[in-house]
Amino acid sequence: MSIKDFYDAVGGSYDEIMRRLLSEERVKKYLGKFLNDKSFEQMTEEIAQKKWEDAFRDAHNLKGISVNLGLQSLFESSSELCESMRNGEPSVDIQPMYDRVKTDYETVVSSIGQL
Amino acid sequence: MRSKVMVVDDMPINCDILEEILEDEYEVIIAGGGREALEVLTQKHDEIGALLLDLMMPEVDGFAVLEFMKKNGWMDKVPVIIISGENTVEAERRCFDMGVSDFIQKPFDNSLVRRRVSNVADLFSYKNKLEERVAKQTEILRKQAAKLQKSNTELIDILATVVEGRNMESGLHVKRVKGFTRILAMRLLKDFPEYGLTEAQVEVIAAASALHDVGKIAIPDHILLKPGKLTDEEFACMKTHTTRGSEILSEIKGVWDESYSKMSYEICRHHHERYDGRGYPDGLAGEDIPLSAQIVGVADVYDALVTERCYKKPFSTEEAFNMITGGKCGTFSPKLMEAFTRARSDFEELARSRE
Numbered sequence: 001m002s003i004k005d006f007y008d009a010v011g012g013s014y015d016e017i018m019r020r021l022l023s024e025e026r027v028k029k030y031l032g033k034f035l036n037d038k039s040f041e042q043m044t045e046e047i048a049q050k051k052w053e054d055a056f057r058d059a060h061n062l063k064g065i066s067v068n069l070g071l072q073s074l075f076e077s078s079s080e081l082c083e084s085m086r087n088g089e090p091s092v093d094i095q096p097m098y099d100r101v102k103t104d105y106e107t108v109v110s111s112i113g114q115l
Numbered sequence: 116m117r118s119k120v121m122v123v124d125d126m127p128i129n130c131d132i133l134e135e136i137l138e139d140e141y142e143v144i145i146a147g148g149g150r151e152a153l154e155v156l157t158q159k160h161d162e163i164g165a166l167l168l169d170l171m172m173p174e175v176d177g178f179a180v181l182e183f184m185k186k187n188g189w190m191d192k193v194p195v196i197i198i199s200g201e202n203t204v205e206a207e208r209r210c211f212d213m214g215v216s217d218f219i220q221k222p223f224d225n226s227l228v229r230r231r232v233s234n235v236a237d238l239f240s241y242k243n244k245l246e247e248r249v250a251k252q253t254e255i256l257r258k259q260a261a262k263l264q265k266s267n268t269e270l271i272d273i274l275a276t277v278v279e280g281r282n283m284e285s286g287l288h289v290k291r292v293k294g295f296t297r298i299l300a301m302r303l304l305k306d307f308p309e310y311g312l313t314e315a316q317v318e319v320i321a322a323a324s325a326l327h328d329v330g331k332i333a334i335p336d337h338i339l340l341k342p343g344k345l346t347d348e349e350f351a352c353m354k355t356h357t358t359r360g361s362e363i364l365s366e367i368k369g370v371w372d373e374s375y376s377k378m379s380y381e382i383c384r385h386h387h388e389r390y391d392g393r394g395y396p397d398g399l400a401g402e403d404i405p406l407s408a409q410i411v412g413v414a415d416v417y418d419a420l421v422t423e424r425c426y427k428k429p430f431s432t433e434e435a436f437n438m439i440t441g442g443k444c445g446t447f448s449p450k451l452m453e454a455f456t457r458a459r460s461d462f463e464e465l466a467r468s469r470e
Contacts, residue, residue, distance in 0.1 A: 019224070020222060020223070020224040020225060021225055022225055022226065026135070026225075030128070030131075030132060033127075033128045033131055033132075034128060036127070036128065037126065037127075037128050039126070054173070057171050057172075057173065060171050060200055060201070061125075061126050061171070061200075063200050064126075064129070064199070064200025064221045065126065065128060065129065065200075067200060067221045067222045068129075068132070068200075068221045068222045068223060069222075070222065
């Protein structure tokens with residue numbers, strides 16, 4: 001899979017990421033590091049344990065890194081989830097939001113695996 | 116030039132990306148959290164040319180790092196750039212309120228991050244250099260001013276010593292009058308702010324008081340050193356020590372600071388004026404008499420009373436106090452008398468410590 005195909009698969013703009021990060025090699029390197037990031041796993045656990053403050057922070061981290069790497073779908077779903085936890089315990093059922101994040105995250109991870 | 120840049124972020128991937136952007140130009144120090152950042156800052160704040168800071172971190176967050184820096188006065192020395200996924204206006208405003216230099220929102224652009232870092236780092240480097248230079252020059256100026264002040268008081272003391280030598284009876288008179296002057300002036304500074312005295316002015320008045328009788332070098336010995344009461348004619352001559360002294364002082368130009376020469380002149384000429392206008396040489400009344408001369412007037416009279424002179428025995432400190440406040444030795448400003456009353460014990464302590 002090429003970098004361009006990758007961005008088509010995860011719903012991001014190849015041109016935009018190239019404008020900001022300048023080289024495919026660098027983009028690929030950063031995406032490789034994304035696999036080492038534990039924000040998603042930690043967030044999953046924290047939500048299960050209702051540690052809302054920690055879950056908010058990890059969702060925020062996930063949102064930050066995905067926007068910076070141009071992972072548009074994951075950025076959008078994690079932003080929504082993050083905002084729902086900004087003031088502590090969410091007032092709505094967050095399961096659908098979480099599921100979207102999970103789907104987007106898994107798409108990103110498997111696509112990086114095909115690079 | 117501070118060549119180090121510190122990156123503070125709890126996510127290793129963010130640190131890696133920023134390090135890669137900056138490592139060509141700077142030595143990059145990574146802190147994986149707020150607490151670690153505080154430790155590094157404590158040791159190396161004066162080596163860091165710019166700080167890239169994440170806001171959302173566990174335990175010690177970005178705001179806590181900013182608070183810590185502010186408390187230690189480092190915000191003026193180390194430029195801080197916030198790099199955050201936080202896109203609320205409140206967070207950004209709060210950061211700028213705390214003195215950050217820049218706020219970069221994610222997603223960021225590699226080349227723009229590099230340029231923004233070098234912009235603030237260069238600016239702060241220039242600012243720090245200027246401030247150091249100003250501080251150094253201020254220190255030089257301060258030393259020169261101190262030296263100048265020292266030479267001013269030394270010059271005054273040399274002149275005063277000449278007068279002392281001539282005026283055989285009063286070897287310590289000049290020193291004690293200086294002490295009484297300082298006591299009274301400090302009391303006025305503290306209790307009567309309407310006079311607007313400063314500590315620096317008090318020191319000049321005290322130093323200049325040493326010259327109050329400089330004109331006595333122009334008085335003939337048979338009058339100056341006469342043991343008994345002076346005739347009217349002799350007393351008229353004696354009184355000219357105020358005018359002769361001020362004339363001498365006005366001849367001394369260019370070698371001492373103007374504040375000293377003006378103060379010495381005022382004291383020398385007017386320390387025998389009376390608040391009711393019946394003093395000499397100019398018959399000034401009330402607040403037309405320079406404050407410095409009013410103060411030295413009290414100090415001079417007090418010392419004359421409690422000291423033995425060739426024409427009189429010493430009075431006790433209690434008698435001296437009562438004579439001055441009772442108007443037996445001239446009239447003084449009510450405020451000055453109030454200050455004198457409040458400073459009574461300080462006057463008596465100095466009077467007792469003589470010899």
